[in-house]
Amino acid sequence: MAFAYILIKCKTSFENQIIEKLLQIKEVKDVKGIFGEYDIFVKLETDSQQKIEEIITKKIRKIPYITTTNSLSPTTSDDQI
Structure with missing residues (x-):
């Protein structure tokens, strides 16, 4: 198994639209909106x-x-930690 974590910056107010698109990708296992430098x-x-x-x-x-x-x-x- 291969894993990756992706931090995404996006245009303001499009976070929910992008999250919906990301959830349509079967390899995406988790998506969270976050505060800070990335969205x-x-x-x-x-x-x-x-x-x-x-x-x-x-x-x-x-x-x-x-x-x-x-x-x-x-x-x-994750299973090796």
């Missing part, structure tokens, strides 16, 4: 790092009103 937190889970890269570049970054993404890949999976 949305996303957890991805899939079978390979290559698939994560495809989801980020071909699906997430294509969602309208997303301005910036920051991808974080953990050094261990």
